[in-house]
Amino acid sequence: MRSDRLVATLLLLQRRELVTAAEVSRELDVSERTARRDLDALAMAGVPVYSVRGRGGGWRLVGGARTDLSGLTAGEARALFLAVGPASDATPAMRAALRKLVHALPEPFRVQAEAAASSLVVDPQRWGASRKEHRPPRFVDELQDAAIRGVQVSLGYVDGTGVETRRTVHPLGIVVKGPVWYLVSDTETGRRVFRIDRVSAADPTGDPAHRPEDFDLAESWDEIAEEIDRKRTPLEVHAVCTPEGTGILRMALGDRLDVGGSTADGRVEVVIRGPDEYILAGELSGLVEWVEVTGPEGVREHLASIGDALVERYGRPGTSGDLHPS
Structure with a gap:
């Protein structure tokens, strides 16, 4: 390395x-x-x-x-x-x-x-499916310098709805997650994470920033990312998977997959996280060769409905199907 x-x-x-x-x-x-x-x-x-x-x-x-x-x-x-x-x-x-x-x-x-x-952490796992690479956004150097020097910053920030606010923050470090750069900082309302590509101004105040003595950026980011993941993917699907299918699930689902122990029939228990039942059913419908969903029941019902729709659209194996009349 x-x-x-x-x-x-x-x-x-x-x-x-x-x-x-x-x-x-x-x-x-x-x-x-x-x-x-x-x-x-x-x-x-x-x-x-x-x-x-x-x-x-x-x-x-x-x-x-x-x-x-x-x-x-x-x-x-x-x-x-x-x-x-x-x-x-x-x-x-x-x-x-x-x-x-x-x-x-x-x-x-x-x-x-x-x-x-300790001012920068690189987290290669992306949120979302985007493969686009981004250069460091504006104000990265200023914010990292403030974190290193331990000074407060008057931060201009545009939220997801387009509303711009101004606040004073205590920079703790920078995190690069996939193509997106984040500032981790303390504020009057607690620890916050800001997307740096939404920062509109970053002016050091010269006042010393508060930095907890035991603060570790990597550990703090692990906790933050885990909480964000829970909010992004609140639904858990329980399933069993063939041993040879676990690698395919890892490639398809990334860190949304948790692998557990083996069952009596030699399969592997897995937990899959996602935003809602229908989206997860759609993802898992292409993995039925390896995966059997055990719950929740709503996901199983969506899978059955998707299966019926696929049969109706494409026909059963050995038949021509509705779209390909003989």
């Missing part, structure tokens, strides 16, 4: 006065081309890395190797942690390396470095 490699590459630069792309390649078991791209990425992220050309050249930190990272400015340290900290797929090894880097930073830089590393 690239975020792991960026941290490992920086630690390698800290230990040695000068490294070559070939040495990074051998140490991290990647190609030299990948090693050079990672070294370039560190430089672009604001880390004071530069290349030495010619024979005996390589890459080094400005001022030579420093195990205490004293060569980093506050802005450069924050840029590094923004580059490698937000990854949702961060491994325990990478997180351990980040903790070591934080402890190695000069004291004045640590707070913002830690805030930068």
